[in-house]
Amino acid sequence: MARIKALLVGIDDYPASVAQPLGGCRNDVAEAHRLLTDLAGERADVRVLLDAEATVGAVTDAVLNHLGAAGEGDVALLWFSGHGTQEVATGGDLLIEATGLNQALVCVDGPLPDKRLGALLDRVAAGGAQVTAVLDCCHSGGATREAELTARYAPPRPGWDLSGARAAGGPARHVLLAASRLDEPSYEGWFDGRRHGAFTHALIGAVRAAGPAATCRELLAGAAARVQRAGSTQHPVLWPDLPGGGADRPLLGGGGTVREAALPHLLRCGADGWEVDCGAVHGLREGAAGAEGTAFAVLDEGPGRGVVRALEVSAARTLVVPVDWEPEPERVYPVALSAVALPPASVTVDGSPQDVAALAAALGPLVRLVEGPQEARGLHFRVRVRDGWARVLRRDGTEFTPALPLRAPVDAERVADCLDHLTHWHQLRDLTPRPSLLDGLVELEIRRWDSGEPLRPDAAGEIVCPYGADGRPPWVSIRLHNRSPDRTLWCVLLDLTDGYAADPVLFPGHFIGPGHTGYALDGDPVRLSLPASRPAVPGAEARDWLKLVVADRELNTRPFRLPPWQAATGRRILGPVLGAAGRWTTVTVPVRTLVP
Structure with a gap:
């Protein structure tokens, strides 16, 4: 059975030269230790660093050597309760810190930058372990807003360097369960007669209620609900929340595997x-x-x-x-x-009564069967069945996808899945809110990589990006400018392809500070190329729709992800050249990649 290597760090007794003292961090560590003992028993190898023991050097060494001893299939868990801090980001950090701020954990002798910690945890994950960090500290914020609660925030001291080292390209290999957003404090207070971090108290309760099979995603949702019910204003965060990744594994392992498809x-x-x-x-x-x-x-x-x-x-x-x-x-x-009361799409079926009945029974809630196009509203499909094959057609008779077999009940379910997939894709592409105070606050800009020249739409409203004379695909820089003078806004940038795929890989969901800029792929070039199934011959082209969604809070991004409908079309999501709310609004930019 998989081992659990756990590092629990709790700091209440800060020197006056570093930060104000806290009162619940040692209690957090004690409860986390008790949780591991109860649920994992002898599988858990726990190391604890408290107060004066928790120096930057000691935490770094314990991550590399204690957590680093976790091997393939093991679990490495870091739990930190203490202060967090922030300072204004400069230089290259602004490419990856769209809030305009660098964050750090505050150890007993000073800061451990989050980028440095992330790189250390990814080194542990490179050995094959499932790596999770639980951080109950402020990532930003200020003075206490509630008399009964204390903010776990330490103002940066002169001489502190929070910039850290920028991690290598590619997605993070560890999962983070954080107590609050980047622009919020996290709090500690009295719970059940003892001082605890609001997030730690909620997360431990969620783990005990849900049992060992619950995933990090489910536990974060449960903990966030408990924090809200307790009256705290902080909003816990799961990062990265990519479906099918570490977010969809049980927190303590125990034989759980990544779920094949994250539930939406x-x-x-x-x-x-x-x-x-x-x-x-x-x-x-x-x-x-x-x-x-x-x-x-x-x-x-x-x-x-x-x-x-x-x-x-x-x-x-x-x-x-x-x-x-x-x-x-x-x-x-x-x-x-x-x-749903009014499904967003409709379908007519041109086939035998048996074909019509089979498809009607297989349809999901997004598509309704109608007798003729006169009953259709909005998106409408025509399914023509001949000789055991179903063709999904547009109103003008052109095909959405290659023909699908329709000879058995399972085939009807496949056709219904296709209609549901196409409906979901069109919903994402055409998503438009009511007029919002956020309209126009974030500008989506695409620039040529070589010259930095902004690209403008042509007469058809598309941005055309041609291949070079040497046959190389175009490279661009994609930037999101928050023009608001006072609003920190959450943004996600979706790439919707003409293969009916959607993915937020370019900018997966992050806050952008007022007057600051978020960069797709953390500032690396974005390569626009044809899918492998389309030879780069004169006249060949591919279309993408870049969909920017802006909100004043995080959104559930799992429904924004769709694989290509037909694997044969070749997966094409705009990718890197190197390595891998109450209010909301959207911006859509069509992009056409063309071989002259």
Whole structure:
């Protein structure tokens, strides 16, 4: 069975020259240690650093040598409770710190920059271990806002260098469960008669309630709901939240594997009651009227599980009420959309009565069967069935995809899956909110890599990027400028391809500070190329739609990810040349890559 190498760091007794003292960090470590003992027993090899022991050098050494001893299939867990700090970023750090700030943990003798810590944890992960960091400290913020709570924030001292070293290109190999957003304090206070970090207290409770099979994603959702119900204003964060990665593994391993497909939505009991992390930004109709007829089905097997009905849809969430069952308030449930009052797409079927009946039975909630195009609204498909093959056609008769077999019930489900996939892709591409105060605050700019010249749309509204005379694909720089003088805004940039794929790989979701700029791929060049299945011959082309979604809070990005419908078309997501809310708005920029 997999081993667990755990490093628990708690600092209450800070020197006056470093930071103000705290009162709950040692208690956090004691509870985390007890949790590991109860759930992992002899599998857990725990090292603890408290107060004066927790120097920058000691923490660094313990990460490399204690956590670094975790091998293939093992778990390496860092749990830090103490102060965090920040300072203004400069130079090259601005390419990867879109907030305009560098962050660091505050050890007993000074700062450990987050970029340096991330590089250390990725070195541990390179050995094959599942690496997770739980950080209960401020990543930014200021004075305490609530009399009963103390902010775990230390102002930077003269001489502190928080810049760290920039990590090598490619995605992070570790998973972070953080107590708060980059622009928020995290707090400690009295819980059950003892001082604790609000996040640590909530996360440990969520782990004990959910059991060992719960993933980091589910635990973070449960902990965030507990923090809200406790009255704290901080918002815990999971990073990176890529589906099928470390976020979808159990926190303590124990034989759990990455789930094949991350479930799109989670049901939890928040401060305002039961809610699902799906809202208008994911394609639902906003408001109480938009919620009518919308429902989600719980996917976990178990007695008494059922359906929740939508009450009101906001930008990022839907308030719901359980129908004929009572969910446990301490649990988090994976759910999927099961009904909408007005499906966004319709389909007519030209085939035998058996074909029509088979497809009607297989359709999901996003597509409704109609008798003729006169009943269609918005996106409409025509399915023509001949000789055991189904062709999915547009209104003008052209094909969306190559023909699909339709000879058995499983084939009907495949055709229905295709219609659902195409509907989801079009929903993302055409996603448009109501007028918002955020409209126009973030500018999406594409520049030539060689000259830095901004690219402008042509008469058709597309940005055309031709291959070079030497046959090389074009390179560009993609930048997101926050023009607001006072708003920190959360942005995600989706790449929607003409192979019906969608991915936020360019800018996966991050806050951009007022007056600052976020860079796709952390400032590395973005290569625009044809998919491997399309030879780069004169006249060949590929289309992308860059969809910028801007909000005043984080959004659930899992529904923004779609694989290409046909693997044969070749996966084409704009990629690197090197290595790998209450209010919201969108910007869409069509891009055409052309071989002259």
